[in-house]
Amino acid sequence: MSDQRTYGAIEIGGTKIICAVGTEDGTIQERTRFPTSSPETDVPRMTDFFSGSGISSLGVGTFGPVDLRGKGDEYGKILECPREKWSGCPLGGLLRNALKVPVAVDSDVNAACIGEASFGAGKGKENVLYITVGTGIGIGFTIDGRPLHGLMHPEGGHSKVMMHPDETISSVCRFHPDCAEGFASGPAVERRCGRRGESIPKDDPVWEIEAYYLSQLVRNCMQILSPNVIVMGGGVMEQSHLFPMVRDGVREQLHGHYVRAESADLDTYIVPSLLGGSQALLGCIRMASEVFGHPLSHL
């Protein structure tokens, strides 16, 4: 139907920004992408894309940390972060004021989790954990489709891991000498091997080290969050031979402790993303459809 409502979606990553228009069923009708630069140049490009598109509302998934509790123009403000140009950018307010539609903002990983829970590998599951392993490591968590917030949004990629006995590098995280992101993100793999993960053979022992860290993260998230399914995505997880290795590491660590029917078969409990890189964008569409109807002053 030509009069079907359309929603806007913006995924803001460290290197690229994707804007899209789609419908409630998760169909993307139009999309564009451009490299991430600064709010001064990028926010106008975003609003230009949606100008005249007739979107009813907008969902935004951005690198964090982002303030989801501020009211008015403070809602969806990027907090102090390594990307200095973006630190303090009142992203949510800028977009809402320019486009005059309700705007929902979340972390890129929560958006991806909403996407998987709504349309992907978490569909039909009560509580969904999404772990992205790429330039950084992030976690998103949804409870009956609603993202976990609280103090901010989960930052579980920075939770502690124990160093592998054969480790040769120091943490790549600028904050933590001992976090999952520091030892298992794409840049950590590259520091360890001097080359990017996709060029490393599947049988290289470095993948055992990678799986050692990821399985610690998965085990801790599993025990602390009690999710119904764990979806893993991001560039590093495109090395699909990591999945059985991570599952083995988790199984070994659990020692059979309180395994339920759903988690007994780790092949169906720890699964790859089904949305081929569009999970955050589709999550933003869902966020937009949920914020639609709220008055502009709601947030």
Add this chain to the structure above:
Amino acid sequence: MSDQRTYGAIEIGGTKIICAVGTEDGTIQERTRFPTSSPETDVPRMTDFFSGSGISSLGVGTFGPVDLRGKGDEYGKILECPREKWSGCPLGGLLRNALKVPVAVDSDVNAACIGEASFGAGKGKENVLYITVGTGIGIGFTIDGRPLHGLMHPEGGHSKVMMHPDETISSVCRFHPDCAEGFASGPAVERRCGRRGESIPKDDPVWEIEAYYLSQLVRNCMQILSPNVIVMGGGVMEQSHLFPMVRDGVREQLHGHYVRAESADLDTYIVPSLLGGSQALLGCIRMASEVFGHPLSHL
């Protein structure tokens, strides 16, 4: 008012069971306790206590693991656990069928978290993490007052900790050689020192080891769950000198990463229970008041 509605509460621990009758405002009117034995002797004692009490509904917090997703008589069933007599006990169904009132069941730690969130140190906070450090270590988590379930309920006491370099004992956990419960529960303190924590001087170096483990657990829960406040209770935490030590350990591990206003002051972010051991019982009263009005067939 004599016609004020009353609710039942049962806290089932490894060594004792407490039954109480109270009102919605958290007033306990009557309580009894007896040692934990077996379902065959204990369930009748519970139902006898409430017989004729006129309670409108019942909340139960029990040692886990407990199935919160089963329907009918399967709801609130104790799963396979070290307490063999209780493994498989259909607790929720037995109590509901005997008392003919709606029954809500949760883990003892989720019940305690509900208590703190409703009446204690988490009151007024959006998302509350409760960590108990006693015979075992458990975590409970509430989101706007509702407990986190998912696959089951959090079992974060079994998440991974890195061993202290001066550690002299092996894990006391029968499952995990490397979990928080294994190294920081009361029995772990006792194995390490040959005596119970309350008899160990405050300046004994063993408390540094204890805080080392607890601060790892708190840091991981903080990053994974993003709570608005962290309440700690249980027998071991009655050693109140542990609080500043745990806060110091957490502060050191965070390295200033994404600290928000609420978490910048760890003195008000990581706090002792305010309910003096009644947190689970009060949580059960709240659970009962929330399940009241649901038909018996609801669960």
